[in-house]
Amino acid sequence: MNEQEHSSQLSALFDGELPLEQSELVIRRAMKDPQLRFTWGRYALIGAAMRNEPLAVHTRLRDDVAARVAARLSSETPVVASPARGTQGENRFQFARGAWGMAIAASVAVASLLVMRIQAPQAAGTLVAANVPAATLAPAALDAVTAATPVAVEEPLPSYTTPVSDGTNAQPSNGLLVNYVVAHSETTSAVRFSPLSTVMSAGNDLTQGTVEMTEAEIGAHR
Amino acid sequence: MGAETGDLELVQRVQRGEKAAFDMLVRKYQHKVVKLVMRYLRDPADAEDVAQEAFIKAYRALPQFRGDSAFYTWLYRIAINTAKNALVSRDRSPVEYDLDLQSVEESHAMQGRLADTETPERLLMTEEIRSTVNKAIDALPEDLRTAIVLRELEGLSYEEIALAMECPVGTVRSRIFRAREAIDRRLSEVFEGGLGRAEVLG
Numbered sequence: 497m498n499e500q501e502h503s504s505q506l507s508a509l510f511d512g513e514l515p516l517e518q519s520e521l522v523i524r525r526a527m528k529d530p531q532l533r534f535t536w537g538r539y540a541l542i543g544a545a546m547r548n549e550p551l552a553v554h555t556r557l558r559d560d561v562a563a564r565v566a567a568r569l570s571s572e573t574p575v576v577a578s579p580a581r582g583t584q585g586e587n588r589f590q591f592a593r594g595a596w597g598m599a600i601a602a603s604v605a606v607a608s609l610l611v612m613r614i615q616a617p618q619a620a621g622t623l624v625a626a627n628v629p630a631a632t633l634a635p636a637a638l639d640a641v642t643a644a645t646p647v648a649v650e651e652p653l654p655s656y657t658t659p660v661s662d663g664t665n666a667q668p669s670n671g672l673l674v675n676y677v678v679a680h681s682e683t684t685s686a687v688r689f690s691p692l693s694t695v696m697s698a699g700n701d702l703t704q705g706t707v708e709m710t711e712a713e714i715g716a717h718r
Numbered sequence: 719m720g721a722e723t724g725d726l727e728l729v730q731r732v733q734r735g736e737k738a739a740f741d742m743l744v745r746k747y748q749h750k751v752v753k754l755v756m757r758y759l760r761d762p763a764d765a766e767d768v769a770q771e772a773f774i775k776a777y778r779a780l781p782q783f784r785g786d787s788a789f790y791t792w793l794y795r796i797a798i799n800t801a802k803n804a805l806v807s808r809d810r811s812p813v814e815y816d817l818d819l820q821s822v823e824e825s826h827a828m829q830g831r832l833a834d835t836e837t838p839e840r841l842l843m844t845e846e847i848r849s850t851v852n853k854a855i856d857a858l859p860e861d862l863r864t865a866i867v868l869r870e871l872e873g874l875s876y877e878e879i880a881l882a883m884e885c886p887v888g889t890v891r892s893r894i895f896r897a898r899e900a901i902d903r904r905l906s907e908v909f910e911g912g913l914g915r916a917e918v919l920g
Contacts, residue, residue: 503895503899504891504892504895507891507894507895507898508894508895509724511724511876511894512725513875513891516727519723523731526738526742527738535902536742536745537746540749541749542851542898542902542905544750544753545848545852546851546852546855546866546867546870547871548848549753550753550762551843551844551847552749552766552769553843561751561752561766561769561773562741562744562745565777566737566741566744569737569740569774572777574737575733575735575777575781576734576735576781577733577780577782577783578781
């Protein structure tokens with residue numbers, strides 16, 4: 497864009513007739529270029545002269561009102577408007593929402609770490625790696641499992657499928673699971689606020705879909 | 719769209735801490751504010767002092783300006799109050815009765831009296847500027863002259879001028895710019911190095 501076009505836009509901006517998207521660019525340019533601002537000032541002077549208004553000019557422009565105002569304001573800290581009240585409220589709400597989100601995320605992370613710590617010894621011990629049901633593994637493959645190398649003899653189930661007990665892989669008692677879940681709830685904020693102990697004491701069967709642990713492991717996590 | 723739109727953009731920039739945007743607002747309105755203040759104070763030097771004070775007050779109050787009214791209306795109110803306060807502090811009665819903004823805009827009755835208090839140097843300069851501008855307008859092609867007159871003297875919007883001149887709005891914009899450019903060029907020939915061309919604010 498050439499100088500002519502810039503001045504043309506400045507003239508339209510002076511009259512408030514420049515589209516918003518172009519105004520942004522012209523104003524930004526004028527902020528950096530004092531000569532453009534002087535040109536802008538002369539547009540005002542021309543209009544005032546045409547209307548026979550008093551002209552706030554002096555032989556030297558540095559003596560005019562604009563120059564004196566600029567000199568006075570040069571030592572002042574720039575004024576900055578505070579956001580509207582509604583916006584502040586929204587910001588507070590967003591902050592609170594963000595804080596809750598972070599708390600929940602942290603709780604989930606802690607829970608995940610606990611689950612991983614629970615699962616790690618199981619993989620090396622008696623439990624089936626990668627959630628492959630014990631019933632689907634051949635005896636030879638079980639040896640491989642103890643070496644932390646899962647080998648499926650039959651088509652494996654999806655990894656999130658809970659192994660179904662067939663009697664060979666004994667389930668811990670219901671009481672042990674209750675103790676574990678209560679202990680778990682005490683270490684994770686996400687469930688701390690729920691009436692979990694009430695639910696557990698009601699004798700609900702929560703074994704489906706939960707992680708199996710030995711009694712020693714439950715004790716370690718209390 | 720109108721003067722309010724452009725002013726509001728500048729105001730918002732000032733509110734974000736950009737002082738140069740306020741400089742543009744001062745340059746745009748200094749003549750009008752001085753004219754307004756002169757309704758209360760006869761001496762041009764006093765009027766300029768009060769105008770300066772009004773702009774400083776406006777700058778400091780800008781964070782509270784929410785755009786409920788046009789910027790110039792808000793500015794004019796500050797200028798009128800500053801002028802009245804200046805009169806009170808000097809223990810003088812206002813030169814004029816209370817004026818509303820409309821009558822201030824329309825009245826030119828003070829012009830003759832103002833000339834009495836102008837310094838010779840200042841009077842010479844302002845008269846020279848007026849004369850130069852008027853001669854430059856007379857020398858303009860008719861379409862440019864009509865466009866700038868409808869804009870500056872009649873206060874019409876570009877759309878209204880386009881209707882009156884039976885041409886597109888873009889042509890009006892171009893004509894007004896070319897008229898201003900021609901007048902400004904003539905001013906630069908008369909005031910070589912003056913009116914901001916060879917001066918940089920310190």
